[in-house]
Amino acid sequence: MKQTPLVITMQSLCKFYEMGDQIVRALDSINLDFRLNDYTAIMGPSGSGKSTLMNIIGCLDTPTSGIYELNGQNVAEVDDDELARIRNKEIGFVFQTFNLLPRLNCLRNVELPLIYAGVEPEEREQRAAEALVKVGLGDRITHKPSELSGGQIQRVAIARALINKPSIILADEPTGNLDTATSHDIMDIFGALSDAGNTIILITHEEDIATYTRRVIRLRDGKIESDTMQ
Amino acid sequence: MMKQTFRQFRYETTESFKMAFFQIKANKIRSFLTALGVIIGIVAITMMGTAINGIDRGFDKSLAMLGYDVIYVQKSSWSTMGQWWRYRNRPDLKTEYADQLNRIIADNPRSELSIAVPQMSTYQASAKYRERNLEQVFSLGTTNNYLQTASGNLSAGRFFTPGESASSAMVCVIGDDIAVGLFPDEPALGKSIQIKNHNFRIIGIFRKQGKFLGLFSFDNQIIMPLGAFERVYGKNMFITMRVKIKHQEHIEEAKEELLGMMRRIRRIPPGREEDFSINEQKAFKSQLDPIKNGIAIAGIFITGMSLFVGAIGIMNITFVSVKERTKEIGLRKALGARRQTILLQFLIESVMICLIGGVIGLAITLITTFAIEIIVPDFPVQFSPDLVFASLAVSVITGIISGLAPAVTASKLDPADSLRYE
Numbered sequence: 001m002k003q004t005p006l007v008i009t010m011q012s013l014c015k016f017y018e019m020g021d022q023i024v025r026a027l028d029s030i031n032l033d034f035r036l037n038d039y040t041a042i043m044g045p046s047g048s049g050k051s052t053l054m055n056i057i058g059c060l061d062t063p064t065s066g067i068y069e070l071n072g073q074n075v076a077e078v079d080d081d082e083l084a085r086i087r088n089k090e091i092g093f094v095f096q097t098f099n100l101l102p103r104l105n106c107l108r109n110v111e112l113p114l115i116y117a118g119v120e121p122e123e124r125e126q127r128a129a130e131a132l133v134k135v136g137l138g139d140r141i142t143h144k145p146s147e148l149s150g151g152q153i154q155r156v157a158i159a160r161a162l163i164n165k166p167s168i169i170l171a172d173e174p175t176g177n178l179d180t181a182t183s184h185d186i187m188d189i190f191g192a193l194s195d196a197g198n199t200i201i202l203i204t205h206e207e208d209i210a211t212y213t214r215r216v217i218r219l220r221d222g223k224i225e226s227d228t229m230q
Numbered sequence: 231m232m233k234q235t236f237r238q239f240r241y242e243t244t245e246s247f248k249m250a251f252f253q254i255k256a257n258k259i260r261s262f263l264t265a266l267g268v269i270i271g272i273v274a275i276t277m278m279g280t281a282i283n284g285i286d287r288g289f290d291k292s293l294a295m296l297g298y299d300v301i302y303v304q305k306s307s308w309s310t311m312g313q314w315w316r317y318r319n320r321p322d323l324k325t326e327y328a329d330q331l332n333r334i335i336a337d338n339p340r341s342e343l344s345i346a347v348p349q350m351s352t353y354q355a356s357a358k359y360r361e362r363n364l365e366q367v368f369s370l371g372t373t374n375n376y377l378q379t380a381s382g383n384l385s386a387g388r389f390f391t392p393g394e395s396a397s398s399a400m401v402c403v404i405g406d407d408i409a410v411g412l413f414p415d416e417p418a419l420g421k422s423i424q425i426k427n428h429n430f431r432i433i434g435i436f437r438k439q440g441k442f443l444g445l446f447s448f449d450n451q452i453i454m455p456l457g458a459f460e461r462v463y464g465k466n467m468f469i470t471m472r473v474k475i476k477h478q479e480h481i482e483e484a485k486e487e488l489l490g491m492m493r494r495i496r497r498i499p500p501g502r503e504e505d506f507s508i509n510e511q512k513a514f515k516s517q518l519d520p521i522k523n524g525i526a527i528a529g530i531f532i533t534g535m536s537l538f539v540g541a542i543g544i545m546n547i548t549f550v551s552v553k554e555r556t557k558e559i560g561l562r563k564a565l566g567a568r569r570q571t572i573l574l575q576f577l578i579e580s581v582m583i584c585l586i587g588g589v590i591g592l593a594i595t596l597i598t599t600f601a602i603e604i605i606v607p608d609f610p611v612q613f614s615p616d617l618v619f620a621s622l623a624v625s626v627i628t629g630i631i632s633g634l635a636p637a638v639t640a641s642k643l644d645p646a647d648s649l650r651y652e
Contacts, residue, residue: 051650055646058564060563060564060645060646060649061644061645061646080568080569081568081569081570084563084566084567084568084569084571085566085568087563087564087565087566087645088565088566089566093564093565095561095649099557099561099649101558101561103252103256104252112562112565113565113566115241115242115245116238116242116562116565116566116567116568116571117238117566118234118235118237118238118241119241120237121241160565164566
């Protein structure tokens, strides 16, 4: 099989927390690679370290030790503002709780990352509208989140994640708050995005959601239990 | 790169303003209550400024009535008013001093003084025309040179002539209030009015001047030749020498010169304190300073207190807002907001609350000022553009001070923790 370029490289990556006088090894010597157009599910019981891993992949947190390279840049060594810039440009977040701003309409929610990227208003609107069309909400751009169903809200969130053409789409339990039918709709969108060449990392604890992906990584006690292609 | 950074800053700021606006709109009552302290503070500061301005303006207007180029020789001093006992035993002035002064002035071409005019006066006069009667009229006797030492123009008729002055003619020039009071429906000029059973013919009427400090009115006076005044009231009335000076900017030299002349006339040996006072309108102004200072201190105190309380309120509510929106902060950071972006957003919010408070406060003061001007026209209030600027500046500063701590807290929140916050 032809190998695509590396997007993420992790070498002996550790994240420790101090809890009272105890040290919790949330991630313990993780070695992982993600390549362009990978479609991966990270699974594991609660406390296995998958949230911590997601935070580090998403540059929301930095590792205690080890190397985390995103597009060849060691993220462990950059300052807060640079992390913000990386999150803005390289990572598209999709959350379990959607996290749209309730007072803004769909278009304004989707264009938010572009504001932080310093894109001009006209271009922002155009790109946000295009992204909403891509997730099938072209007729809902002026609606507010309160006027949409859960599935539609998550699609707005996906549009927001896509808007800055990120290197990775990072979805944390994206179907966790949705019913089964809607979950499958959302997974179809992720499938289509993967087919379009995006690199996607899903965090989930639902086996049937993981079956949509091509690679499944299982974590247990901060260590990789298995890493299988399917 | 610079251009990009600037553009980013501009868009982020615009976004912050929008969000602040949404936030305030969504929490109208809370925002209003929060702004209350600022509103009260701004009302206090602007009211204070308005009052001080008004007093100044009223004073300047009044002092202009007195004339900037006239100094007064009197028995007592204006700058130590209220200490009448110090002057009680001084000998009365004499109207003849004016002639003596004028002779000395005439002998010295380099004198800073121009002319001295005598004046006798009483506040207790009354004037009558048929069944109409005015009490508490200010009556004064003087010479035909009076107008050289006083402001005010005649709206009708003329002032009395040197001949009328010398012959103590029974004529008078009256203020506008007297004309209106005694002759509401007919022209006053040429009519005869009764002053203490003496008939005076009205030969001139002054244009309306307004009140002096809202207390004493130049429109409420009757001016007559000195001799006629003595005939009505006798010789023991309050005497003033009105002395016009040549150059306003040489007033100190003029006062010095006048002091010397009066000592000569009064024959006061060197080293002895003079038994008269030379007054100028500046003395009035210094009388007012304690009142103005009092208002300023009270105003600053009230303003300071309410702004302090207001600032604490805003700080508190901004902390609550930061707490409530922890998740939003986390989200914004995840989407690429930097620390300074979040900091700015919350600062803008608190500044906006303060600014709204400031504008409401200004509006309240403005409306009150207008209302006062309509209801009590003579009450000294004066709004100024400086006050608008000052109060908006105070609002912005209050906003920054009160918003800074919560905004810094918000900017330092950990994005991963904030996103998980429920």
